[in-house]
Amino acid sequence: xxxxxxxxxxxxxxxxxxxxxxxxxxxxxxxxxxxxxxxxxxxxxxxxxxxxxxxxxxxxxxxxxxxxxxxxxxxxxxxxxxxxxxxxxxxxxxxxxxxxxxxxxxxxxxxxxxxxxxxxxxxxxxxxxxxxxxxxxxxxxxxxxxxxxxxxxxxxxxxxxxxxxxxxxxxxxxxxxxxxxxxxxxxxxxxxxxxxxxxxxxxxxxxxxxxxxxxxxxxxx
Amino acid sequence: xxxxxxxxxxxxxxxxxxxxxxxxxxxxxxxxxxxxxxxxxxxxxxxxxxxxxxxxxxxxxxxxxxxxxxxxxxxxxxxxxxxxxxxxxxxxxxxxxxxxxxxxxxxxxxxxxxxxxxxxxxxxxxxxxxxxxxxxxxxxxxxxxxxxxxxxxxxxxxxxxxxxxxxxxxxxxxxxxxxxxxxxxxxxxxxxxxxxxxxxxxxxxxxxxxxxxxxxxxxxxxxxxxxxxxxxxxxxxxxxx
Numbered sequence: 001x002x003x004x005x006x007x008x009x010x011x012x013x014x015x016x017x018x019x020x021x022x023x024x025x026x027x028x029x030x031x032x033x034x035x036x037x038x039x040x041x042x043x044x045x046x047x048x049x050x051x052x053x054x055x056x057x058x059x060x061x062x063x064x065x066x067x068x069x070x071x072x073x074x075x076x077x078x079x080x081x082x083x084x085x086x087x088x089x090x091x092x093x094x095x096x097x098x099x100x101x102x103x104x105x106x107x108x109x110x111x112x113x114x115x116x117x118x119x120x121x122x123x124x125x126x127x128x129x130x131x132x133x134x135x136x137x138x139x140x141x142x143x144x145x146x147x148x149x150x151x152x153x154x155x156x157x158x159x160x161x162x163x164x165x166x167x168x169x170x171x172x173x174x175x176x177x178x179x180x181x182x183x184x185x186x187x188x189x190x191x192x193x194x195x196x197x198x199x200x201x202x203x204x205x206x207x208x209x210x211x212x213x214x215x216x217x218x219x220x221x
Numbered sequence: 222x223x224x225x226x227x228x229x230x231x232x233x234x235x236x237x238x239x240x241x242x243x244x245x246x247x248x249x250x251x252x253x254x255x256x257x258x259x260x261x262x263x264x265x266x267x268x269x270x271x272x273x274x275x276x277x278x279x280x281x282x283x284x285x286x287x288x289x290x291x292x293x294x295x296x297x298x299x300x301x302x303x304x305x306x307x308x309x310x311x312x313x314x315x316x317x318x319x320x321x322x323x324x325x326x327x328x329x330x331x332x333x334x335x336x337x338x339x340x341x342x343x344x345x346x347x348x349x350x351x352x353x354x355x356x357x358x359x360x361x362x363x364x365x366x367x368x369x370x371x372x373x374x375x376x377x378x379x380x381x382x383x384x385x386x387x388x389x390x391x392x393x394x395x396x397x398x399x400x401x402x403x404x405x406x407x408x409x410x411x412x413x414x415x416x417x418x419x420x421x422x423x424x425x426x427x428x429x430x431x432x433x434x435x436x437x438x439x440x441x442x443x444x445x446x447x448x449x450x451x452x453x454x455x456x457x458x459x460x461x462x
Contacts, residue, residue, distance in 0.1 A: 124309035128323035
């Protein structure tokens, strides 16, 4: 233990430590994206179809999540949890805050995708005898998905990097684990390059998937 | 069996666009509606299948009051096909899927049945070669014919056409009019809002001239177009012919 503290070269153990951090980053991203997207779809559709007296308050609440820095949201939520006596581990707090944060952005993406479907196209669907819900399921959602996907991919990649903020509430993820190693071996450039490479390897498949779907849809449309 | 329009008024806010229109279209008839922009022709079509509510009056389709509280509009619309000025293709579906969608989801046909219907209707409008293509790869005229096939796939009793050639390049107008001629020759009941006066004269049993939200003149084309009685009709025809 003592000797490893004094050891100033990068070891396999360090790499393993960073990969475990990357696992935490991935897990946080996974739950934030799942929760944020589900909430974002619900809020986005509600915002697109509801009257101002539902739309305006919902928009205002979501604006708070978009305007207050994520760091502050995490710290406030973590303290608030203690005050009201909910006994969540920091990881859960991190997931919930990140999901809400993502949902606020996702709401606007979903809403604009929804509103991008021309009214005339929806009228054509209704004129064929389709119900409101059939119009939503078979016309509006598929078209809105194609409009919203590029922004959603961008948001997901952004959230993956934003997960680094959770170290403020005591979670060791990829960036925090890198910092721990930098403190010991004093090689920030080298360690952060490895961390950057790991971030890239995690982001790349998502970006590629998005680009592939976009290409396929563009060829058709 | 008829579309019976009784003293219909329709406003958008304080602007009254349809000011008391009464007209009956019998089964098997082709009625063309002509008139200047903003005369309320298109709005009236939207009211017939309940896409727009009305302020007063009644519209009966085969005796069913379109705007009555208990009317199942989704059901009623199955027998009234409508084709719009903008063809409104569903961009994420192939031509075949565009036409199959409503028979499958609304009429509950099996995939094979819906496909058979769609292939038949698309062949009828001359698009048998384009089944697997996406709408963006079609010309405007082809997209409009696809929209006609899509409406026909529901086996409607009535077809409404809302200026279907207005947004088309001139050289594409003919193919769409040919498709409509074909339908009228098969006895389809049609209300055709159009600026194509020659076409209206050729295919219609009756022509209605709309002016400022009212029908100023209605009768056989030989009268309304050939020998108009009202000064407004004469002025309008002078301006378009």
